[in-house]
Amino acid sequence: MISEGTGNPVHLGRVLISRDEIETRVRELAREISTDYAGRTPVFISLLKGGFIFLADLVRHLTIPHEIDFITVRSYGSGFERSERIEIVNDMARGVAGRDVIVIDGIVDTGHTLSVLEELLLGRKVRSLRVCALLDKPSCREITVPVHYVGFRVPDVFVVGYGLDFMERYRNLSHIAELVPVARGEAAAAAAAPAESVEPETGEAGKRAAPARPGSAAGEGAGRRTRRET
Numbered sequence: 088m089i090s091e092g093t094g095n096p097v098h099l100g101r102v103l104i105s106r107d108e109i110e111t112r113v114r115e116l117a118r119e120i121s122t123d124y125a126g127r128t129p130v131f132i133s134l135l136k137g138g139f140i141f142l143a144d145l146v147r148h149l150t151i152p153h154e155i156d157f158i159t160v161r162s163y164g165s166g167f168e169r170s171e172r173i174e175i176v177n178d179m180a181r182g183v184a185g186r187d188v189i190v191i192d193g194i195v196d197t198g199h200t201l202s203v204l205e206e207l208l209l210g211r212k213v214r215s216l217r218v219c220a221l222l223d224k225p226s227c228r229e230i231t232v233p234v235h236y237v238g239f240r241v242p243d244v245f246v247v248g249y250g251l252d253f254m255e256r257y258r259n260l261s262h263i264a265e266l267v268p269v270a271r272g273e274a275a276a277a278a279a280a281p282a283e284s285v286e287p288e289t290g291e292a293g294k295r296a297a298p299a300r301p302g303s304a305a306g307e308g309a310g311r312r313t314r315r316e317t
């Protein structure tokens with residue numbers, strides 16, 4: 088369990104997407120992108136920090152020439168709160184005018200972050216722009232943003248792992264797990280307990296998210312309504 092002064096004690100819940108499922112899907116996405124962009128040299132822009140592991144794995148399966156760059160975006164809020172205030176903290180190293188750009192994002196939730204980024208990149212006169220997100224929470228969308236390549240659709244639960252964090256924790260998990268707010272009574276008991284465990288509870292046969300192939304909306308409706316960290 089972690090709380091770290093946030094008043095938001097949490098613990099890891101069920102595994103939503105396993106390491107193997109992610110690996111298979113990332114290979115599929117890389118194959119699809121390699122086919123779509125045959126004969127071109129796209130620039131993959133990873134949205135930091137959540138997209139860093141996804142980018143690293145994806146590019147290793149690409150069969151086309153490409154370049155990579157990074158952009159760091161910060162939105163305000165902490166714990167599970169949502170925020171619409173988005174700021175570019177660290178810009179890309181190189182210009183993208185006239186380039187085919189693919190934004191690599193860990194998760195699309197409300198869509199506000201991508202919408203700001205889309206405006207920024209279109210303003211820089213890119214030749215084309217697509218978004219590739221490992222995870223999509225379509226039920227949380229507040230603003231329409233086209234997401235061309237989606238790894239998995241997930242329900243409206245807060246997830247961590249494979250680059251995604253809760254207060255900078257859990258990015259290093261090889262799978263995607265649900266993060267569960269601890270109930271009040273439980274929190275007091277856990278505070279008295281010894282060491283924190285960051286291992287997911289893999290034993291539970293929880294409902295899994297599924298690859299976002301046409302017609303698939305697996306995982307929808309499985310989650311409680313939670314707020315996200317921004």
Ligand code: IMP
Pocket residue numbers: 137192193194195196197198199200201244245246247251252253315316317
């Ligand atoms: P959006 O602007 O609401 O689409 O939020 C996108 C950003 O919020 C992502 O890039 C993540 O940093 C963060 N985020 C949204 N949902 C989650 C989640 O379930 N786990 C971890 N981070 C999340």
Ligand code: MG
Pocket residue numbers: 137251252253254255316317
């Ligand atoms: Mg975060």
